[in-house]
Amino acid sequence: MLERALNAFWILLGAAAAAYAWTLGIVGPSGPESGLFPLIASLIILSAGVVLLVRPPARLAAPEPLPAAALARIGGVVAGLAVMAIGMPYLGFAVAGAITMIILLRTVERTSWAGSIALAVISVAAVLWLFGHGLGMVLPRGPWGF
């Protein structure tokens, strides 16, 4: 079911991208235009989607449903990274990174609060020292100056 939905998505994506590429122009007086290459790519996606939908593989890829614990762990990783992306411009790398680490350690591994905080602080400090200080990378700072 999931794979069929994805195949239908490929068809829609290919068709939409082909229509958009057409508006960019295909061939002009001075040669190929911006739309030629994306049009070719879109038509390949469209055709492959049709083939996969009409003549699906002999064995459809059907991933086994994940247990709730596994789903929670995956959700924890995605949520942690989203928090990092949202929080980094406002809180800075250090604080957003520490919060993310705590979310990851608490949701994925159910590490104790004390252990999560300790590991988060040590890891973030090590990364900041290595990349920020050692390799001279500029990482966002929060209102606290770090």
Add this chain to the structure above:
Amino acid sequence: MDALSGLLTGFAVILTVQNLYLCFLGSLIGTLVGVLPGVGPLAALALLLPVTFTMSPVGGMVMLASIFYGAMYGGSTTSVLLNIPGEAASVVTCIDGHQMARQGRAGAALGIAAIGSFIAGTLGVVVMTFFAPAIAAAAIRFGPPENFGLMVLGLVCTLFMISGSAVKGVLMVALGFLTAAVGIDVVNGRERFTFGSVDLSGGVELLAVVIGLFGVAEVLVNVETLTPSTLLAERITGLWPTLADWRASWRAMLRGSGLGFILGLVPGGGPVTASFMSYALEKRVSPHPERFGKGAIEGVAGPESANNAAVAGSLIPVLSLGIPSNPVTALLLGALIIHGIQPGPLFMTQRPDLFWGIVASMYVGNVFLLVLNLPLVGLWAQLLRIPYRVLFPIVLLLSVVGTYSANKNVFDLWVMLGFGVAGYGLRKLEYDLAPFVIAFVLAPLLEQSLRQSLVMSPDGAMILLQRPVTAFLLAASAVLVVLMFRKSKPGGGSK
């Protein structure tokens, strides 16, 4: 410049304190990446690519290349001691390597893996020294149509070698092309697929794509099932192979070296394919195939030699032609472009210091790796005690730093997360992600070649058939496409 004088130039470039340090550092990081399961060489290269922005191109490329071949050495340690591959090219080493460890012969397995890797790696670089300039010299007369044909053949070869559905592979290539088309068209400055977004006008960041697909997605796969593993062998002894081990292994090492080198050259081949095919070959030629799976030392020596020789082989097309044969070399190609270097047949004549510096560093790096992997194997074994629950948040933190450092833009973190989730889903549905990355990196070069070819011809697309080399390359691609779909089960099923 002939090969020997080129190599001397390379050694003059590499034998400076800074470049030797970077080569050693890359070898060390590569071994670490190989040893730690869940962190592959591709993700590590992507994470560390921004670090090279402040280095000279020679230093940066030497470090990145040494991470690639260093990972091939380290992967065997985890396979032998934990029965978990440190990286994909060491999967088959688990079979006999771990059995040897269970029989109390972990030292012999690790020793033969390191020595086989050293021999194959060095042989591979020797052949590369003489072979790569010959290829570049032949390709130097290529124009845009020939380059287009070459890139098409490279992509088709990649599709031919993938293990899953051919149709899904083709779809991934086209998706890579389409993703690379996002941004400003360099020919006429027109925006494509940006939908007015300033963040998209610079295109989709390569590092965000690679770190998402191969770093974040890998973490998502691994956190699905967090199973504890048992470390075999507290102390590792008997690393130097016995005479009987040598007798059993030397042919396997040579066969693995030859097979690995050839498979490395072929787009879509590379270290993973080489190690699997070497194992199959050793089992086939062995007078006692029943010993395989029960601790046969040839089952370690052959694949470990093959994956190292494949690294040297896979660097030839990317350095001499600008054609990557696997995602790691695609990223190296991207790194060259980021450093302002135009890859292709002219690379060797325009930047001999860089090309020969990389080649010379591989001789030195193999020696570093032998030293790092034989006497220090006990240290690497201790690192395997780090539980994955500690490792994965750090990997994610490094992923954020690596992605952000490329453009100092938080938008790239969303791109990384999006590609991570998409990569995880696509992997579950048996889509191979390698063709996507190779197509994504090659797309700007391919499009440029196509447009230049069409502009230079009054007959339009007919130029692709009028030029003999291009026609031959495209005909070969067409034959491979036919063979690929004939090999596929009806409807594009698995091969």
